[in-house]
Amino acid sequence: MKVKKLLHTRMRVSDLDQTIQFYINVLGLEVLERKTSPRGSQLAFLKVPNSDELIELTSFPPSGPVKVQEDLVHLAFQVESLDDTIESLNVKGIKVTDGPTKTSSGSRFIFIDAPDGYEVELIERPPGIKIV
Numbered sequence: 001m002k003v004k005k006l007l008h009t010r011m012r013v014s015d016l017d018q019t020i021q022f023y024i025n026v027l028g029l030e031v032l033e034r035k036t037s038p039r040g041s042q043l044a045f046l047k048v049p050n051s052d053e054l055i056e057l058t059s060f061p062p063s064g065p066v067k068v069q070e071d072l073v074h075l076a077f078q079v080e081s082l083d084d085t086i087e088s089l090n091v092k093g094i095k096v097t098d099g100p101t102k103t104s105s106g107s108r109f110i111f112i113d114a115p116d117g118y119e120v121e122l123i124e125r126p127p128g129i130k131i132v
Contacts, residue, residue, distance in 0.1 A: 008045065008054035011073070011118060014066045016042050016059035019115045026094055026112075027077060027120070029055070048077065066116045074111070074119035082108045082124035 013019040023029040023046055030047045032054065037043055041060040048055065055075065079085045082100055089096060089112060097119070099110035106126040111119050 006053050008056045009075075010056040010058055012058050012060065012063065012066055013116050013118075014059065015115060016044060016057060019057055020044055020046070022114050023055070023057075026089070026092060068117040070117075071119075074121050075114075076109075076121040076123055079122050079124055082110065082122065085122050085124075086110065 020031060024031065028049065031044055032047050033043075033045045035043050037058075039060075040062075041058045044057045046055040046057065086096060086100070094112050096110045097113055100108050101110070102108050107123055109121055109123040111121050114120050
């Protein structure tokens with residue numbers, strides 16, 4: 001067997017509407033589809049600009065509250081300008097929880113928190129850099 005490509009990543013959330021609004025309003029993602037699964041989970045598929053992979057958000061209250069362990073899961077997004085991103089986050093009242101940090105490759109990054117405590121990493125890469 002050989003995997004062909006990553007299609008989506010699922011994250012369980014406590015409040016689907018609140019989390020969708022965060023990803024739309026703060027990061028500019030787009031909701032492609034919302035539906036209910038056969039077992040009753042509420043699902044939303046989010047499109048990330050310039051990426052084929054989707055983020056699948058799910059809310060299933062019978063599973064209990066979502067408790068994200070520190071430093072367990074995060075999503076990383078590339079941004080054009082970290083300084084502009086920080087300014088935009090400040091205007092929206094979103095706190096930078098870590099950084100900005102500069103790597104040996106010249107990339108810079110920050111972290112912010114999404115609902116339920118999921119971390120979001122925002123990375124500015126210099127031209128030609130493939131990884132952080």
